[in-house]
Amino acid sequence: MHSEPVDLSAWRVRALDFERQLNAVLVGMPRTVRLMTIAVFARGHVLLEGDVGVGKTTLLKAVARGIGGAYQRIEGTVDLMPGDLVYHTYVGDDGRPRVEPGPLIAQGSELAVFFFNEINRARPQVHALLLRLMAERTVSAFNREYTLPWMQVFADRNRVEREETFELPSAARDRFLLEVSVEAPDARDQLRGLMFDTRFHDADALISSVEPGMLDHTRLNDVAQSIQDTVQSSPALDDYGVDLWLATRQPALYGVQLSDVDIDQFILSGASPRGVAMLARAARVQAWLEGRDRLVPEDLHAVFFEAIAHRLCLNPVYETQRPLYARPFVAEVLRQVASP
Amino acid sequence: MKRSSVPALLSLLLCLFTVPAMATVTLKQIEWPRNFGYRIGDTLPVALTLSVPPGWAPDRDGLPEPGQGDRQFELRSLTVGDASGRCADCRLYTLEWQLMKSVRAPQTLRLSAAVLRFRKDNAVAEIKVPAFDLSTAPLLHWASKKDIVSSVHPGYRATAFDSSAPLARALGWAGVAAALLLAALWVAGRLGAQRARPFARAWRSVRALRGRDDAEALEQAFRALHHACNETAGQTLFASTLPDFIAAHPAFADQAAALEAAFAASRACFYGLPPDPRYTQPDALLPLLAALRDRERLGARRRPVTPSAVVEAA
Structure with missing residues (x-):
């Protein structure tokens, strides 16, 4: 771990350059790119959701290249077991079984990005391992404990196919800083470019345009801490944040209404204390990226849906239609809670 | 009767009277x-x-x-x-x-x-x-509830009494109470058209702060402006949603720049950003609020703000 002082101004220039390079790779996704940048500098794990082929993997590979360090990817399958993440077993040339470090620990502490593709296809046992991994950034194997200080988990959830899938438990969802929805652009000229511009047909070539290791993953923890120490809140902003939090728990008290929804029965449990702490953490990074050392309500707005929506536990009646209700609910909370 | 038999007779009578009477039902x-x-x-x-x-x-x-x-x-x-x-x-x-x-x-x-x-x-x-x-x-069955008396007491005629005096007194007091209620509603700005004029109420509350130059008064003035904007918009307004607000309320269009400046000054005041030197006292908001009050009176209709910036951010 480094201990040199962090020059936040220089790091902000680097962060904005990182963002610019990602935007060159991913067409029409400035908001997604901003959220990924926030997650990188808040050192939070990200749950990605989106249709097939919209660029999730390309986005992750580009992020991993910009961060530097080791990158590992694993596919979630129904027969995947926790040991498969830690150990790699095979039969050697001599016909004898071999046990080698698995994807999580193969690179030791150098692992910077761990991509779990289609996490909801894996069983709850795997989710449980992930819980500890995300919370403590450690894993036990070969009679010792491996520390992964710079590791960030990016998990992808396929929202189209739900057969033979295991929904992430709320405790595991709560460990993710953000849940980012990756959507294909809808502007006509961008769609034309994606379709006919051959530059976008070769994802690997596209990703190679990102400067490798431009952020130096070994410094990111220090930078993140420095951002959190530097960007300050205010009593009025604190009150606003608490009101937003309470509105997710008792929406009726704040006049939040949704058509065709009994708002008193809508929420089983609102955002958790960890969730709102992560919201504040992400908002501070947003303020820093905007060149401020003070939080304003718009910083909270910028990350509110992605930081809070996946933590809400809805009544089972509405849970089955979460995509239909979650965004309008969060938007209504922002519309009704006043500040100052 | 012999004299000697008199005491014996008296003794017998005494005995008869001292026998206890037999208890009866x-x-x-x-x-x-x-x-x-x-x-x-x-x-x-x-x-x-x-x-x-x-x-x-x-x-x-x-x-x-x-x-x-x-x-x-x-x-x-x-x-x-x-x-x-x-x-x-x-x-x-x-x-x-x-x-x-x-x-x-x-x-x-x-x-x-x-x-x-x-x-x-x-x-x-x-x-x-x-x-x-x-x-x-x-x-007897009751022909109707209105005619209960004649049902149970046919031919009965109630004696009318003069109720005009107490009625006049009661109406007088009710009139006084209604006048007091109207006055209270007027003072509170909750009367009819007043209620639909939040900027007029905000202007009055800020005018009451005139002359004060402390931070608390300035915060109160900004809060009054925000409450009026929120009430007019039907949702919480932020600087990012002001363009939608102006689009939904074109009567305020000529005040858009002043509103943006006031919102920026409010943000600096509440969230610790460098303060705007033009807004150091509540008086600084009075011209804007007076202009918004006048345009509100001229018929800025309340329409819901099209969700854009805040909702897009969400």
Whole structure:
């Protein structure tokens, strides 16, 4: 771990350059790119959701290249077991079984990005391992404990196919800083470019345009801490944040209404204390990226849906239609809670 | 009579008077039922508390039997119960009479006197229950609730009394109360069109802060502006949603720049950003609020703000 002082101004220039390079790779996704940048500098794990082929993997590979360090990817399958993440077993040339470090620990502490593709296809046992991994950034194997200080988990959830899938438990969802929805652009000229511009047909070539290791993953923890120490809140902003939090728990008290929804029965449990702490953490990074050392309500707005929506536990009646209700609910909370 | 026999006779008389009188059945209490409001079929329980010393018992045929009665009343039951709570030898005799007569108009009937007879050896005691008058009424259906009186009391005419004086007094006080309520609503800005004019209320509240230059007064002034904007928009307005607000309320369009400046100054005031030197006192907001008040009065209609920036951010 480094201990040199962090020059936040220089790091902000680097962060904005990182963002610019990602935007060159991913067409029409400035908001997604901003959220990924926030997650990188808040050192939070990200749950990605989106249709097939919209660029999730390309986005992750580009992020991993910009961060530097080791990158590992694993596919979630129904027969995947926790040991498969830690150990790699095979039969050697001599016909004898071999046990080698698995994807999580193969690179030791150098692992910077761990991509779990289609996490909801894996069983709850795997989710449980992930819980500890995300919370403590450690894993036990070969009679010792491996520390992964710079590791960030990016998990992808396929929202189209739900057969033979295991929904992430709320405790595991709560460990993710953000849940980012990756959507294909809808502007006509961008769609034309994606379709006919051959530059976008070769994802690997596209990703190679990102400067490798431009952020130096070994410094990111220090930078993140420095951002959190530097960007300050205010009593009025604190009150606003608490009101937003309470509105997710008792929406009726704040006049939040949704058509065709009994708002008193809508929420089983609102955002958790960890969730709102992560919201504040992400908002501070947003303020820093905007060149401020003070939080304003718009910083909270910028990350509110992605930081809070996946933590809400809805009544089972509405849970089955979460995509239909979650965004309008969060938007209504922002519309009704006043500040100052 | 010889003189010597006089003391003996006196002694005999004395002895006779000092022999204790034999205890007999006595009536301690009668509990009558109410004496009004009976119709055919109603029952009247008459409860007699009697002191019945040991050895005394009802004589044969000494008690009226159920089924007895005249054409008006019939005894339905006679029950005997313990009433030792009232006296050591007390017993409770309850005669339940039933009204059997149907009357055509309200009428007073008499429940005849009755006698209860008790015997102990050759001694007899009679308890006399006096007659009892009660009023009955015919069974009538109510033609309507409005005409209850004539239903139960045909031909009755109520005497009208003059209620104009207390009515005039009551109306006077009600008028005073209504005037006070209207005045209070006017002062609070909650009256009719006033309620739909949040910027007018904000202007008045900020005008009340004129002359103050402390931070709290400035915060109050900014809050008044925000409350008025939120109320007009029907949602929380932020700097990012001001363009939508102006688009939905074109009457305020010429104040857009001033509103943006005020919102920026408010943000600096509340969130610790460098303060705007133009906004150091509540007075600085008065021109903007007065302009918004005037345009609001001229008919800026309340329309929902099209969700854009905030909702897009979400």
